[in-house]
Amino acid sequence: xxxxxxxxAVAVPALAAVGAAAAILSTARxxxxxxxxxxxxxxxxxxxxxxxxxxxxxxxxxxPGRYGLFTSGTYGYVKLGAVLSADAxxxxxxxxxxxxxxxxxxxxxxxxxxYYVSPTELHLPWEAVSIGTPAGPCPAWLFPxxxxxxxxxxxxxxxxxxxxxxxxxxxxxxxxxxxxxxxRNDGEAPRSRAGxxxxxxSEWLDVDAAIGHALRHGADRVVLMGWSMGGAVxxxxxVSSEHRSAIAGLILESPVVDWRAVLRFQAALKGLRDPxxxxxxxxxxxxxxxxxxxxxxxxxxxxxxxxARADELEAPVLILHSDxxxxxxxxxxxxxxxxxxxxxxxxxxxxARHTKLWNHDQTRWTAAINDWMREQGLAVSxxx
Numbered sequence: 371x372x373x374x375x376x377x378x379a380v381a382v383p384a385l386a387a388v389g390a391a392a393a394i395l396s397t398a399r400x401x402x403x404x405x406x407x408x409x410x411x412x413x414x415x416x417x418x419x420x421x422x423x424x425x426x427x428x429x430x431x432x433x434p435g436r437y438g439l440f441t442s443g444t445y446g447y448v449k450l451g452a453v454l455s456a457d458a459x460x461x462x463x464x465x466x467x468x469x470x471x472x473x474x475x476x477x478x479x480x481x482x483x484x485y486y487v488s489p490t491e492l493h494l495p496w497e498a499v500s501i502g503t504p505a506g507p508c509p510a511w512l513f514p515x516x517x518x519x520x521x522x523x524x525x526x527x528x529x530x531x532x533x534x535x536x537x538x539x540x541x542x543x544x545x546x547x548x549x550x551x552x553x554r555n556d557g558e559a560p561r562s563r564a565g566x567x568x569x570x571x572s573e574w575l576d577v578d579a580a581i582g583h584a585l586r587h588g589a590d591r592v593v594l595m596g597w598s599m600g601g602a603v604x605x606x607x608x609v610s611s612e613h614r615s616a617i618a619g620l621i622l623e624s625p626v627v628d629w630r631a632v633l634r635f636q637a638a639l640k641g642l643r644d645p646x647x648x649x650x651x652x653x654x655x656x657x658x659x660x661x662x663x664x665x666x667x668x669x670x671x672x673x674x675x676x677x678a679r680a681d682e683l684e685a686p687v688l689i690l691h692s693d694x695x696x697x698x699x700x701x702x703x704x705x706x707x708x709x710x711x712x713x714x715x716x717x718x719x720x721x722a723r724h725t726k727l728w729n730h731d732q733t734r735w736t737a738a739i740n741d742w743m744r745e746q747g748l749a750v751s752x753x754x
Contacts, residue, residue, distance in 0.1 A: 601625020
């Protein structure tokens with residue numbers, strides 16, 4: 371009996387340690403592994419006569435403006451217009467994609483700020499190009515114009531190039547070519563050995579290659595625009611690129627400026643308590659446990675903290691970030707603006723949530739970019 375009690379006394383802490391280690395690695399794995407788009411919205415009803423759709427009410431589905439909905443029925447992607455009515459549990463919106471009577475629309479869907487999913491929807495000249503990068507050939511879309519100032523757009527985590535299409539008409543009106551790029555492990559570009567994100571620590575190399583491509587094809591200078599994690603990638607490019615002298619500006623939409631702040635915030639949303647988030651980040655920052663978590667390499671969180679590295683930035687920066695983002699907190703964006711008021715412009719936005727500023731108030735969002743581009747001497751067209 372005594373030996374049994376001793377065995378239990380030894381086994382219980384050991385099992386607890388194993389469980390804790392598994393939880394830490396699982397949390398770390400979620401950070402670096404690309405995950406499928408999650409259904410977060412319930413379709414309650416579709417009125418094909420009135421062309422309206424009723425959705426479960428969430429902080430996203432109740433937002434004013436134009437959005438999209440990924441579905442698995444007859445229509446893969448449905449565009450949504452204004453909110454027509456709402457109660458405590460549901461929201462009725464105008465359909466901007468016509469749904470025919472009898473069409474199958476599954477109940478589970480994913481709400482999206484993309485709005486456009488294909489470059490053909492913009493009705494602008496474009497071409498598919500391939501950019502040679504250290505990861506291999508990465509597909510990109512080029513929207514040509516006559517200026518030698520190019521815009522290179524970088525999408526965020528768990529998305530693809532289509533996320534960036536909303537901004538293309540803004541830069542086209544300014545007379546600027548736009549290159550919308552992919553990068554390793556995003557589902558379109560080549561996959562690394564582990565197929566995992568490094569949160570900007572290696573993805574910037576593919577963006578640097580895109581800058582080189584632009585410079586070889588008529589660009590003298592470039593403006594980098596990064597969305598969410600794409601902001602982290604753009605910032606890493608700005609301080610690491612061999613072409614950094616050609617970077618004339620950065621536009622950061624809902625950006626990740628400091629990953630530690632973002633991961634702690636998201637952990638809290640999921641109910642994960644300290645010290646688990648910190649331990650997961652520690653696991654990712656060490657080579658052995660990073661590989662156990664599914665990463666190719668350790669994640670250099672210090673190097674990714676651009677508030678701490680603010681003095682290394684040289685090009686002017688425009689930050690577009692809603693104070694109630696809900697996914698990436700604005701604290702680090704504000705901290706970067708405070709650390710470098712000489713180069714950072716951050717107009718106030720609220721109510722838009724993550725990467726949905728264009729959807730929420732297209733006019734004000736466009737004006738913020740136009741004004742800043744003109745102030746920096748980066749616009750070609752004076753009529754924009």
